[in-house]
Amino acid sequence: MEYNAIFEREEDGGYSVWIPSLPGCCSQGDSFEDALDNVKEAIELYLEDAEEDVFDEGKGIKNQFMVPVRIGLGYA
Numbered sequence: 001m002e003y004n005a006i007f008e009r010e011e012d013g014g015y016s017v018w019i020p021s022l023p024g025c026c027s028q029g030d031s032f033e034d035a036l037d038n039v040k041e042a043i044e045l046y047l048e049d050a051e052e053d054v055f056d057e058g059k060g061i062k063n064q065f066m067v068p069v070r071i072g073l074g075y076a
Contacts, residue, residue: 001047005039007032022046 008016010028015035018026019042027042029035 003043005036007035019043019046022050 003019003021005017005019010016014028014030015032016026016028017035017039019039022043025039025042025046027035027038029038
């Protein structure tokens with residue numbers, strides 16, 4: 001299985017990370033690598049405890065995608 005993870009660099013150091021398709025599934029770490037390892041564990045624990053409706057059509061990762069959107073600061 002593969003999930004999109006959103007990482008946010010914290011002002012005081014480290015990273016927060018969450019999984020948009022798994023509500024409430026989040027973690028953090030002092031480094032990117034720590035945060036990545038921690039969120040992998042969080043996903044595994046989340047899925048062990050999750051109800052079957054997490055995998056219902058419309059809630060799974062296959063129905064989501066991320067697209068980077070770049071905007072300019074000036075107007076045309």
